[in-house]
Amino acid sequence: MRSGIFFAATAYVLWGLFPLYFKLLQTVPASQILMHRIIWSLAFVLVLLAGRRQWQWLRKLLTQPRVLLGFGLSAVLLSSNWLIYIWSVNSGRVVDASLGYFITPLVNVLLGYLLLKEKLRPMQWVAIALAAAGVAWLTWQSGQLPWIGLALAATFGTYGLLRKTAALGPLEGLTLETLLLVPLALGYLAWLGVQEQNVFHSAPAATRWLLAASGPITAIPLLLFAAGARRIPLSTLGFLQYIAPTLQLLLGVWLYREPFGGARLIGFITIWTALAVYSVEGLWQAHRGRQQRKAAAAMM
Numbered sequence: 552m553r554s555g556i557f558f559a560a561t562a563y564v565l566w567g568l569f570p571l572y573f574k575l576l577q578t579v580p581a582s583q584i585l586m587h588r589i590i591w592s593l594a595f596v597l598v599l600l601a602g603r604r605q606w607q608w609l610r611k612l613l614t615q616p617r618v619l620l621g622f623g624l625s626a627v628l629l630s631s632n633w634l635i636y637i638w639s640v641n642s643g644r645v646v647d648a649s650l651g652y653f654i655t656p657l658v659n660v661l662l663g664y665l666l667l668k669e670k671l672r673p674m675q676w677v678a679i680a681l682a683a684a685g686v687a688w689l690t691w692q693s694g695q696l697p698w699i700g701l702a703l704a705a706t707f708g709t710y711g712l713l714r715k716t717a718a719l720g721p722l723e724g725l726t727l728e729t730l731l732l733v734p735l736a737l738g739y740l741a742w743l744g745v746q747e748q749n750v751f752h753s754a755p756a757a758t759r760w761l762l763a764a765s766g767p768i769t770a771i772p773l774l775l776f777a778a779g780a781r782r783i784p785l786s787t788l789g790f791l792q793y794i795a796p797t798l799q800l801l802l803g804v805w806l807y808r809e810p811f812g813g814a815r816l817i818g819f820i821t822i823w824t825a826l827a828v829y830s831v832e833g834l835w836q837a838h839r840g841r842q843q844r845k846a847a848a849a850m851m
Contacts, residue, residue: 555778555783556783558776558779561772561775562776562779563776563795565771567795567798569640570648571802573641574640574807579758579762581634581637585630585633586737586740587763589732591764591765591766596726599770605722622724622727625713625717625728626728628707629710630732631702631706632703632710635648635706636648639699643807645807645809646804646809647700648700649803651700651702651704652704652792652799653793653822654682654700654822657678658705662708666712672836678825680825682825685819685821688817692814725769784837789830
């Protein structure tokens with residue numbers, strides 16, 4: 552249990568500190584950072600697979616076109632999420648990005664209702680309504696939808712839904728997703744090279760090393776999360792997931808001095824209230840389920 556909490560919490564802390572890393576690459580266009588993240592992530596996970604000699608699953612995929620199609624879609628969603636996040640951080644929109652990961656759990660619940668026909672409990676509806684009210688308030692006050700947060704929540708929520716029913720584990724799944732994306736990444740960077748617009752060629756050594764570091768920086772938190780998720784209850788994991796957007800919000804407000812107050816704060820407080828309702832209701836249901844199982848075991 553302790554090791555599981557440590558692994559999962561470390562993963563969320565690392566994800567929460569991502570703005571510090573991407574801010575160091577502000578001189579590189581977001582699209583090029585994304586391409587390098589795909590390429591170096593693939594290189595890193597291939598080294599891990601070689602060390603573990605885990606290649607059997609790749610052969611099986613050749614006879615499973617539906618699995619390849621599903622991971623092709625998840626790869627598009629993942630890369631879209633990465634691109635939006637990188638762009639938002641390097642455009643001074645870290646607070647907007649944090650909003651996306653605050654509302655992702657509620658988006659997951661809503662997607663389960665819409666796509667998986669899962670039944671929602673009354674308090675879950677209350678949480679979704681409060682979150683919608685918060686988004687509506689932010690839209691009204693700013694005159695436009697908080698599209699960065701909504702896009703990040705939608706892409707990551709849908710990606711999570713696809714991976715929930717996927718046939719591969721985190722390491723194998725990330726390998727396949729980046730393997731499917733890497734021809735596009737290499738082709739795009741090669742085209743930029745011909746146009747003399749590939750920043751990597753003229754960048755200082757420190758920037759090149761930072762781009763290469765995107766591989767382990769991407770894969771390590773994912774592997775820590777997978778290790779933690781196997782060891783702790785879902786309810787505990789649900790609380791830990793708020794570490795990442797909280798750290799991002801604090802970095803955006805305190806370190807990068809992004810505006811956060813007044814009407815904007817009211818919108819966030821409404822969404823935080825929705826998350827509190829959702830989390831407390833989930834804990835109550837988990838406690839109730841344990842009590843029912845104990846009662847049933849006592850009667851046997």
